[in-house]
Amino acid sequence: xxxxxxxxxxxxxxxxxxxxxxxxxxxxxxxxxxxxxxxxxxxxxxxxxxxxxxxxxxxxxxxxxxxxxxxxxxxxxxxxxxxxxxxxxxxxxxxxxxxxxxxxxxxxxxxxxxxxxxxxxxxxxxxxxxxxxxxxxxxxxxxxxxxxxxxxxxxxxxxxxxxxxxxxxxxxxxxxxxxxxxxxxxxxxxxxxxxxxxxxxxxxxxxxxxxxxxxxxxxxxxxxxxxxxxxxxxxxxxxxxxxxxxxxxxxxxxxxxxxxxxxxxxxxxxxxxxxxxxxxxxxxxxxxxxxxxxxxxxxxxxxxxxxxxxxxxxxxxxxxxxxxxxxxxxxxxxxxxxxxxxxxxxxxxxxxxxxxxxxxxxxxxxxxxxxxxxxxx
Amino acid sequence: xxxxxxxxxxxxxxxxxxxxxxxxxxxxxxxxxxxxxxxxxxxxxxxxxxxxxxxxxxxxxxxxxxxxxxxxxxxxxxxxxxxxxxxxxxxxxxxxxxxxxxxxxxxxxxxxxxxxxxxxxxxxxxxxxxxxxxxxxxxxxxxxxxxxxxxxxxxxxxxxxxxxxxxxxxxxxxxxxxxxxxxxxxxxxxxxxxxxxxxxxxxxxxxxxxxxxxxxxxxxxxxxxxxxxxxxxxxxxxxxxxxxxxxxxxxxxxxxxxxxxxxxxxxxxxxxxxxxxxxxxxxxxxxxxxxxxxxxxxxxxxxxxxxxxxxxxxxxxxxxxxxxxxxxxxxxxxxxxxxxxxxxxxxxxxxxxxxxxxxxxxxxxxxxxxxxxxxxx
Numbered sequence: 001x002x003x004x005x006x007x008x009x010x011x012x013x014x015x016x017x018x019x020x021x022x023x024x025x026x027x028x029x030x031x032x033x034x035x036x037x038x039x040x041x042x043x044x045x046x047x048x049x050x051x052x053x054x055x056x057x058x059x060x061x062x063x064x065x066x067x068x069x070x071x072x073x074x075x076x077x078x079x080x081x082x083x084x085x086x087x088x089x090x091x092x093x094x095x096x097x098x099x100x101x102x103x104x105x106x107x108x109x110x111x112x113x114x115x116x117x118x119x120x121x122x123x124x125x126x127x128x129x130x131x132x133x134x135x136x137x138x139x140x141x142x143x144x145x146x147x148x149x150x151x152x153x154x155x156x157x158x159x160x161x162x163x164x165x166x167x168x169x170x171x172x173x174x175x176x177x178x179x180x181x182x183x184x185x186x187x188x189x190x191x192x193x194x195x196x197x198x199x200x201x202x203x204x205x206x207x208x209x210x211x212x213x214x215x216x217x218x219x220x221x222x223x224x225x226x227x228x229x230x231x232x233x234x235x236x237x238x239x240x241x242x243x244x245x246x247x248x249x250x251x252x253x254x255x256x257x258x259x260x261x262x263x264x265x266x267x268x269x270x271x272x273x274x275x276x277x278x279x280x281x282x283x284x285x286x287x288x289x290x291x292x293x294x295x296x297x298x299x300x301x302x303x304x305x306x307x308x309x310x311x312x313x314x315x316x317x318x319x320x321x322x323x324x325x326x327x328x329x330x331x332x333x334x335x336x337x338x339x340x341x342x343x344x345x346x347x348x349x350x351x352x353x354x355x356x357x358x359x360x361x362x363x364x365x366x367x368x369x370x371x372x373x374x375x376x377x
Numbered sequence: 378x379x380x381x382x383x384x385x386x387x388x389x390x391x392x393x394x395x396x397x398x399x400x401x402x403x404x405x406x407x408x409x410x411x412x413x414x415x416x417x418x419x420x421x422x423x424x425x426x427x428x429x430x431x432x433x434x435x436x437x438x439x440x441x442x443x444x445x446x447x448x449x450x451x452x453x454x455x456x457x458x459x460x461x462x463x464x465x466x467x468x469x470x471x472x473x474x475x476x477x478x479x480x481x482x483x484x485x486x487x488x489x490x491x492x493x494x495x496x497x498x499x500x501x502x503x504x505x506x507x508x509x510x511x512x513x514x515x516x517x518x519x520x521x522x523x524x525x526x527x528x529x530x531x532x533x534x535x536x537x538x539x540x541x542x543x544x545x546x547x548x549x550x551x552x553x554x555x556x557x558x559x560x561x562x563x564x565x566x567x568x569x570x571x572x573x574x575x576x577x578x579x580x581x582x583x584x585x586x587x588x589x590x591x592x593x594x595x596x597x598x599x600x601x602x603x604x605x606x607x608x609x610x611x612x613x614x615x616x617x618x619x620x621x622x623x624x625x626x627x628x629x630x631x632x633x634x635x636x637x638x639x640x641x642x643x644x645x646x647x648x649x650x651x652x653x654x655x656x657x658x659x660x661x662x663x664x665x666x667x668x669x670x671x672x673x674x675x676x677x678x679x680x681x682x683x684x685x686x687x688x689x690x691x692x693x694x695x696x697x698x699x700x701x702x703x704x705x706x707x708x709x710x711x712x713x714x715x716x717x718x719x720x721x722x723x724x725x726x727x728x729x730x731x732x733x734x735x736x737x738x739x740x741x742x743x744x745x746x747x748x749x750x751x752x753x754x
Binding site for chain 2: 036037038040041042043044045061065066070073074075080081082290291293303307308309311312314315316318319321322323325326327
């Protein structure tokens with residue numbers, strides 16, 4: 001059911017088609033994040049119009065609210081949220097470690113308190129898979145533990161646990177219409193990452209995720225880790241770099257053989273009034289845009305840029321009108337999806353690798369981090 | 378330029394076509410309110426999809442923020458907000474009296490303090506027209522004073538001032554591509570309303586507005602006032618009942634010869650999680666809807682009802698996702714626009730008058746007022 005066909009290659013970068021029950025996914029692809037079964041402020045129609053093909057939703061959030069059994073009883077996540085293209089759910093592990101209140105981890109699983117109401121819950125690999133089977137995404141994740149990249153001693157413990165949990169996750173799977181990806185961990189330790197990549201690849205899952213990056217390590221460490229991991233993964237399986245990233249991360253990730261990305265950055269920037277623009281990231285609340293009759297990006301084909309000026313968007317922000325968030329989310333997501341379309345074109349015509357410096361340069365002004373960029377996934 | 382052609386009649390109810398620079402307006406029509414140059418949470422594409430034809434925006438708000446001169450310099454309100462169908466602006470009078478902080482009225486105009494920053498401003502008939510000419514709506518309003526319906530002594534003073542201000546507003550007009558409507562006032566006093574209707578009609582403006590209703594009077598007083606006013610107005614001019622109203626107000630208004638309505642009710646209800654539904658107004662935050670797999674209204678043709686369940690909308694509300702407001706606004710506005718389409722059909726086939734009781738009965742459960750219904754326009 002889950003075939004991955006590579007359609008073109010340019011050194012380690014490749015384009016491909018991953019077949020899912022909700023249609024073919026053309027890779028490399030950037031997935032907007034719909035944490036609570038909605039990509040914040042956008043309708044599924046907006047997502048189709050910006051050519052989004054894969055949407056991620058969060059197991060931890062949906063388990064707590066509205067509950068995975070409710071979603072199942074409503075016909076599954078696709079039907080519930082009106083999105084009939086491919087979907088991906090994470091395992092809930094990352095959120096348990098980053099969002100939940102007190103948590104206690106043991107070899108069997110994790111007990112934690114909800115960030116919403118403090119109630120106590122327990123996730124195990126078996127529970128994570130059961131929840132994800134109730135949700136019904138096309139691509140689901142093995143339960144894993146993401147460790148602090150700066151805690152090298154603990155990275156081994158978390159990696160070994162992740163490996164045992166991957167085995168249990170695979171055994172727990174009962175649905176055959178969901179592609180279960182196992183996850184490579186190992187912090188920023190090359191030995192551990194190599195070991196993890198080989199071990200995880202040995203399961204023969206229809207795709208492989210790379211976890212534990214974009215969580216506090218340097219860009220150099222991220223690149224070095226990818227340089228260790230992707231060459232050890234099978235060519236004929238898609239690689240998903242979880243929770244990444246910025247425009248430069250996408251360019252660098254594709255160059256290192258990554259096929260699938262997701263990140264909250266475009267919608268989070270939108271909530272902070274920021275937009276990707278040719279001259280760099282703009283905060284449109286700034287008074288400098290009060291009479292700026294240009295679109296955010298004259299070269300952009302999104303509804304926002306085709307229809308509205310910077311002055312209008314600034315007015316909406318200052319007047320506290322929620323439409324500002326919608327218009328900025330449309331643009332920011334379209335900007336990254338358009339970047340991926342451009343990258344796929346370059347890989348197909350064999351010019352991607354030579355254009356990496358040019359692409360990185362184009363996006364250099366948008367790469368800078370600001371307060372809105374904290375990578376809470 | 379501003380012709381009004383009556384296309385069918387059913388006793389006092391009529392259908393018509395009002396020609397404007399941004400296209401023909403088929404009446405009777407309900408106009409969504411876009412106070413700050415945006416119908417809250419909706420894009421112009423959403424508005425087109427629900428068949429909105431006329432959008433109202435508020436002179437008081439736009440004068441204060443972003444400023445009418447800025448809107449003019451950006452090409453006018455239509456271009457600024459991306460809405461290329463007919464628009465209407467009010468005179469700002471009502472908001473000065475209801476929203477501004479301290480205000481001081483004299484025969485020349487009103488001095489008031491901004492509700493945003495307390496700064497001092499002055500509106501006169503000439504200023505109101507100048508602002509509305511900068512904004513550039515198709516239909517604009519004479520500056521008027523709306524009095525408390527329960528203060529009969531003051532109603533005469535406000536009415537006489539409104540008459541003098543109508544005269545000055547007309548003299549102040551310089552653009553010929555905007556239809557300036559004069560406004561009938563007179564509280565709930567039949568003598569004053571009759572006098573005002575005759576005086577205002579004598580100006581020969583391309584349309585006539587009826588102000589000072591839905592501001593605290595009873596339904597019986599509203600109906601009695603319309604029964605006095607509309608028979609005294611010229612047949613061949615559209616009548617606009619300002620800031621009205623509920624579904625029952627629309628039905629009763631059309632039956633009394635009104636052609637144009639506007640009200641914030643549908644979008645305000647949406648912000649309070651409420652929806653027009655066959656069984657009455659629903660508050661979708663209610664736990665009763667947690668597993669309700671039906672759309673809000675199975676007979677509704679809107680995007681929300683075609684795509685989403687009550688359970689999903691409730692989830693969005695509980696999870697504080699802004700998409701809830703967008704989906705509810707689409708449905709609530711479409712419900713009133715669809716009611717007007719239905720009414721136009723009934724007038725055209727001669728059955729409207731006989732169907733008024735049936736229509737009122739259908740909407741009886743939606744007529745009840747709740748906290749969200751306070752008519753701050």
